Amino acid sequence: MTELLQLVVNGLVTGSIIAIAAIGLSLVYGILKIVNFAHGDYLTLGAFVAFTVNVTWGFGMAGAALAAIVAVALVGFGLERGLWRPLRRRGSGLIGLFIVSIGLALVLRNVILLVWGARPRRYDVDVFQVYELGPIRLSQSQLVVIVVASTAITLVGLMLARTRLGKGMRALADNRQLAAATGIDADRITTYTWLLAAGLAGLGGVLQGLLQNAFTPSMGFTLLLPIFAAVILGGVGSAYGALVGGLVLGLVMEVSTWSALAGGIPSVYKPVVAFAVLIGVLVLRPQGVLGRARTV
Amino acid sequence: MSERDVILEVEDVHKSFGGLAAVAGATFDVERSSITALIGPNGAGKTTLFHVVSGFYKPDHGAVRLDGERIDGSPTHRIVRRGLVRTFQLTKALTRMSVLDNMLVAAPAQPGERMWRVFATPGAVKRREEEVHERALELLSLVGLERLADDYAAVLSGGQRKLLEFARALMTEPSLVMLDEPMAGVNPSLGVELLEHMRELQRERGTTFLLIEHDIDVVMTVSERVVVMSSGAVIADGPPDDVRRNEAVIDAYLGSPHAHEEVHEIAGESSS
Structure with missing residues (x-):
């Protein structure tokens, strides 16, 4: 039982990072109809910017994370103006657009490789600090990930549901023409969408870097498939769906290693389990978990 | 001519798609606080003209003026905020949002639009939000959708979406509303109510309406002026009774194989 509880917590940690990245990917697809294959590399960029601020310049992790969010948000904005908008x-x-994003992913990854090198990098944090909450053991990084990610997710959720900007985003994702005819400024909302999606990716990258302790320029790309899976699982284009999809995926991946389940599946097969679940869900519910059936 | 108070001027507008001239030199104007109908056989260019006026298309040539200022080529959302709103012939709804949210996003700029105002002047933001909310519910009850306010717009029927579009358009606090076939698919008694409400808005708020409509009875009863298009150009323009007897109009309808019934009605042979 303790083992299961521990796995559930681990799953929530993994899942919340996937969810953060998936929300951004889903918003960009929903609003701009871009399947952004480079999203994983936005995460990587965030992780490495934070590395420079934290290790090279010697600032604390909070400042490093903030710098990463801002830097990746600005890169996201710059790419919108210099690449996506003209296209x-x-x-x-x-x-x-999809093919362009694959090219962009390769370019970003290699620029990161050029700047920071292929060597695995680590943040300057205490990796041996462990907290015990009852029977559950949480590393400092895991705790930070859970707190920061759930805060970020809550704020984004509130923003989408309550604010005018959030409603504008949902309206634009729903029907671009009608949104314009309703007086919604698509360009303005597009800018905010990229700032938000890229900023979240930057944050997700830092959290993932913390969590896996050592990371290389291919970190984000490895995460990209689970992120896509989360988006599809939740219902393409639905931000709330991406959130749920990410958490479910994280949970399933971790819990599948539970020893009570026929001895547990070796942890290298975790992604396989994730995709098996994805396929299963889509067979039963093609529109995704939170996708809605609709009249034509 | 100079006596008339004109809200919308369309001047020699041309719009072609490849070799097809959908609108070819359309010129007319719409008087403030009037109800004007735009009619014409299928393919006459009415909807294309709507697209040009509402900013979806940039005209190849010509000018569109709202309150004397050029709006052709302006982005749609800016035209909406200047007081000109339109509905769609093929009805659109934000299906993944609630009916109420469909209305709320249409409300014009409010203090809460800038994020910082939420913290700087929370009182004003809240008041404005309540106002907007109240107005949205009022308009929804007007079109009989108030019970569906919290449902997703995806569940609405075609006719209900038409009504939602009408209400959403009014939500932008427009001075000129362009309706593309507002009566198509709406049950007749509700249609009468909608017309009543148009007249009421016209009287009380001075709202101007320009509508594309195929139901000639509606056109003849509700509109003060009728603009007739054929093959991309305006061929007649005047009070309903004059237009009804206009030779060019009768010819235009006779020339269109789809419009025989309308011809009879226009010529006054079968109805009225």
């Missing part, structure tokens, strides 16, 4: 104005389709 959109010229009428690029879904596939065209």
